[in-house]
Amino acid sequence: MDRPAWAPEDVEIDRPSAARIYDYLLGGSHNFAIDREAAHRAMQVRSDLAVQAQANRAFLYRAVRYLVAAGVRQFIDIGSGVPTVGNVHEVAQRADPRARVAYVDIDPVAVAHSRAILTGNPQATVVQEDLRNPRAILEHPEVAELLDLDQPVGLLLIAILHAIPDTDDPFGVVGQLRDALAPGSHLAISHGTIDSMPEAGQQMIQVSIRAGYPLALRSRAEVERFFAGFELVEPGLVWAPLWRPEHPDDVDDAPERASNYVGVGRKA
Amino acid sequence: MTVPDRPGVPYRFVQAWAKALHRSCYVPMSRAERCALLAGLADQLATALRAEPFDPAAGARVGAALVASDYTAPEVLSGTITVLHQRLLPDLGLAGEPAEARRTALVEGVAAGFTRAVRDRTLDDQEEIRLATTTARAEAERALRDSEAKLRYAALHDPLTDLPNQALLTEQLQRLLAEPAPDSDTRLGLCCLDLDRFEAINDSLGWPVGDRLLVAVADRLRELCTERGYLVARHAGDQFAVLVPGTSCAEDATKVADRLLATLAAPFHVDGHELAVTASAGVVERPAAGAGPTDLIRAADMALHWAKAEGGNCWALYEQPRSARDVARYRLSAELPGALRRGEFALAYQPLVDLRTAAVVGYEALARWHHPVHGQLGADKFVPLAEDTGLIVPLGIRLLEQACGQALRWPGERAGSRPFVSVNLSARQLQQPGLVGEIVEVLDRTGLPPHRLQLEITESTLVVPGGEMPARLTALANLGVRIAIDDFGTGYSNFTYLYDLPVHGIKLAGQLLRGVGRTGPGVSRTGHAVLAALVSLGSTLNLTVTAEGVETAGQAQLLRVLGCHLGQGWHFGRPAPPG
Numbered sequence A: 001m002d003r004p005a006w007a008p009e010d011v012e013i014d015r016p017s018a019a020r021i022y023d024y025l026l027g028g029s030h031n032f033a034i035d036r037e038a039a040h041r042a043m044q045v046r047s048d049l050a051v052q053a054q055a056n057r058a059f060l061y062r063a064v065r066y067l068v069a070a071g072v073r074q075f076i077d078i079g080s081g082v083p084t085v086g087n088v089h090e091v092a093q094r095a096d097p098r099a100r101v102a103y104v105d106i107d108p109v110a111v112a113h114s115r116a117i118l119t120g121n122p123q124a125t126v127v128q129e130d131l132r133n134p135r136a137i138l139e140h141p142e143v144a145e146l147l148d149l150d151q152p153v154g155l156l157l158i159a160i161l162h163a164i165p166d167t168d169d170p171f172g173v174v175g176q177l178r179d180a181l182a183p184g185s186h187l188a189i190s191h192g193t194i195d196s197m198p199e200a201g202q203q204m205i206q207v208s209i210r211a212g213y214p215l216a217l218r219s220r221a222e223v224e225r226f227f228a229g230f231e232l233v234e235p236g237l238v239w240a241p242l243w244r245p246e247h248p249d250d251v252d253d254a255p256e257r258a259s260n261y262v263g264v265g266r267k268a
Numbered sequence B: 001m002t003v004p005d006r007p008g009v010p011y012r013f014v015q016a017w018a019k020a021l022h023r024s025c026y027v028p029m030s031r032a033e034r035c036a037l038l039a040g041l042a043d044q045l046a047t048a049l050r051a052e053p054f055d056p057a058a059g060a061r062v063g064a065a066l067v068a069s070d071y072t073a074p075e076v077l078s079g080t081i082t083v084l085h086q087r088l089l090p091d092l093g094l095a096g097e098p099a100e101a102r103r104t105a106l107v108e109g110v111a112a113g114f115t116r117a118v119r120d121r122t123l124d125d126q127e128e129i130r131l132a133t134t135t136a137r138a139e140a141e142r143a144l145r146d147s148e149a150k151l152r153y154a155a156l157h158d159p160l161t162d163l164p165n166q167a168l169l170t171e172q173l174q175r176l177l178a179e180p181a182p183d184s185d186t187r188l189g190l191c192c193l194d195l196d197r198f199e200a201i202n203d204s205l206g207w208p209v210g211d212r213l214l215v216a217v218a219d220r221l222r223e224l225c226t227e228r229g230y231l232v233a234r235h236a237g238d239q240f241a242v243l244v245p246g247t248s249c250a251e252d253a254t255k256v257a258d259r260l261l262a263t264l265a266a267p268f269h270v271d272g273h274e275l276a277v278t279a280s281a282g283v284v285e286r287p288a289a290g291a292g293p294t295d296l297i298r299a300a301d302m303a304l305h306w307a308k309a310e311g312g313n314c315w316a317l318y319e320q321p322r323s324a325r326d327v328a329r330y331r332l333s334a335e336l337p338g339a340l341r342r343g344e345f346a347l348a349y350q351p352l353v354d355l356r357t358a359a360v361v362g363y364e365a366l367a368r369w370h371h372p373v374h375g376q377l378g379a380d381k382f383v384p385l386a387e388d389t390g391l392i393v394p395l396g397i398r399l400l401e402q403a404c405g406q407a408l409r410w411p412g413e414r415a416g417s418r419p420f421v422s423v424n425l426s427a428r429q430l431q432q433p434g435l436v437g438e439i440v441e442v443l444d445r446t447g448l449p450p451h452r453l454q455l456e457i458t459e460s461t462l463v464v465p466g467g468e469m470p471a472r473l474t475a476l477a478n479l480g481v482r483i484a485i486d487d488f489g490t491g492y493s494n495f496t497y498l499y500d501l502p503v504h505g506i507k508l509a510g511q512l513l514r515g516v517g518r519t520g521p522g523v524s525r526t527g528h529a530v531l532a533a534l535v536s537l538g539s540t541l542n543l544t545v546t547a548e549g550v551e552t553a554g555q556a557q558l559l560r561v562l563g564c565h566l567g568q569g570w571h572f573g574r575p576a577p578p579g
Helices: A018-025 A033-045 A051-068 A087-096 A108-118 A134-138 A142-147 A168-181 A199-212 A220-225 B011-024 B031-050 B057-068 B074-092 B096-155 B167-177 B199-203 B205-224 B250-263 B293-309 B323-342 B379-387 B390-409 B436-448 B459-463 B469-481 B527-541 B553-562
Strands: A073-078 A101-107 A124-128 A154-158 A186-192 A260-266 B187-195 B231-236 B239-249 B268-272 B273-275 B279-287 B315-317 B345-352 B360-369 B375-378 B418-424 B453-457 B482-488 B506-510 B544-547
Touching: A018 A033, A018 B345, A018 B459, A033 A051, A051 A087, A051 A154, A051 A186, A051 A260, A073 A087, A073 A199, A087 A101, A087 B315, A101 A142, A108 A124, A108 B096, A108 B187, A124 A142, A124 B293, A134 A142, A134 B506, A142 B250, A154 A168, A154 B187, A186 B268, A186 B436, A220 A260, B011 B031, B011 B074, B011 B544, B031 B057, B031 B074, B031 B436, B057 B074, B057 B187, B057 B293, B096 B167, B167 B187, B167 B231, B167 B239, B187 B250, B187 B293, B199 B205, B205 B231, B205 B239, B205 B250, B205 B268, B205 B469, B239 B250, B250 B279, B279 B293, B293 B527, B323 B360, B323 B379, B323 B390, B345 B544, B360 B379, B375 B379, B379 B390, B390 B436, B418 B482, B436 B469, B453 B459, B469 B482, B506 B553, B527 B544, B527 B553
Parallel strands: A073 A101, A073 A154, A101 A124, A154 A186, B279 B315, B360 B418, B418 B453, B453 B482, B482 B506, B506 B544
Antiparallel strands: A186 A260, B187 B239, B187 B279, B231 B239, B268 B273, B345 B360, B360 B375
């Protein structure tokens, strides 16, 4: 008999997990040997990988603070991963304790860990869903209970879209999410690219394919398409360190090393 | 943003440290928060450098504090050591051997405190992620169990009524039958329940109403059974089965059957229709030892058929001796589909004769089964079985096509004088929504003119009230097909349908002729009077009256005198193969 749609999948830890690799790159220890091996293999091709991960995370921090300042009080963080440090609810609730955050990840271990961390925080929840199934996310009872989708939402797609190949219709998926958001909502994206280092990028893609998690590193024009219909706030789509740095000192000499296009768009 | 210099800690030192740390790892802190943190730590170091007596533990506290603020990367430590070495003493305006020794001790303390804290955090993180993995696994396993339970539930329950299905019934029977020791005196009962004339409800009101009725019936049965500990299952279609464990005698089971039939007696309200439903039940009650689920279900099914045969709305208790005949019937019934595929059914034709002119005006097509073992079987041996199983529908249409095809080849002087063919149409066939269309197709395919086809339907068929049946008969009559009522005068129906329905003829049952048309003792005056009345009724209503079972010249003569139009029976000719 075929596995019915409502039957669960297995928890696999004999394969590296994107969430745990990312945790390792950020300096966390919420990972296993197999994740660290995968990270090391990738770093042989791209030694800057940790820089990229940190630049992502720093952008997330600044973007969330920007959004809270812009009046956004509810967030959906899809692809939230293993929460290491500087999670959205910590950042947002430090700025405004009323901020509510729904985390979404496909990785059951990441979700279980998030749930443990969020115990006792009624303003934050985590659900196990697939970005490619936006309806299931938006209509998830826990998300629906926590957030009011008639009010502006900060939708965070940090370092996740480059994990969705074109064959899975990422533009359609993000379009559905954009359409579901109320006016005044914001979309923050951080997306890996090979524009800054075509050769290493191509190698990186090959490594990712062999490792079983093919990366879809996209060009600037492609990343811009994810914001269709949204107005990019200043400074537009830029290298991660260049997006509203707190201080000129925070930007080093080669911001393109982050190899991440980031931006925040607003729904009119 | 500026942070005022602490006593003795210049802001440039804090800035240099902040810069070293910011480049080394990501920590979710604003620049101001970072500077405030480091200013505080620098303050502790400056205080320790100057304090008497010197307390080297301050270094370890600063190292641990960095880690607590998420500054955990190796570069945090190396950068901190460099900044402390190169800038701490000069920026504080300190110099000399004792100050350098104190600084070295503090740097050592920072390194040790940092490393220890990182190690603790790493171990904590590892524990957390393993715990998360265990939790996720347990969660997945629970979900899997849930889905297996769901799957199992779906496999063992009827989706419409949510009652246990045949599979679960069999499983439960198996369990009950397997439990007792062979010499145990545990007994059990099984009740098979079938709604009477459910087809007619489906047919007249549509299957969605029929489905909702089944749900309502299931609810009543469930209510009755659950509290008493009986298992009620949807057995098949409109059949339910109730398992009664722990009976002590047959009466225990038949009482349950009584209650089941009684609980269905109050009318059902479905979609604004008030539906009065009756049911029939077959009951088997026996010792649990030595029986199999299949035997038990078959026995209850057989008893159900007996109850149906008695007119429904009652139960029948399975008894061993009655079954031998039924087993044979069941075997035959099971062979029907194969026989249809193999084309073992054929037609025999019996002439219908004009009683005035003695001319053959038509033939009745009679179904025959050329059984490979039992030889030729008459319609009475297998048509009721085909009715029960529903096979009559494909069989009927197949035979109709044969009859039409063969009738077309019958000789006649001119088209108008060729004999018609009279074919029986069963109640079940009349309930088929597609019947008219199929008959039109048969006429089209064979090319038989509709007026040469007569369809015989039995009187009892017409008693089923409402539904699409009158409309179907009208549609058939409009095609030009003749409709005749078979076995007329044997049922207890009123004759109003003769006005309402497009009937062209009536066929008087052969038993009406019994004892009629003879001379001498045994002549039935009453029979004669009834016959005369029926012939007269038919003629008055302008119907062609056919007498069946005409066996003697005397009977033929009498019928002619009474004004009966057509005769059929051994006197005129026995059923014979075509041609």
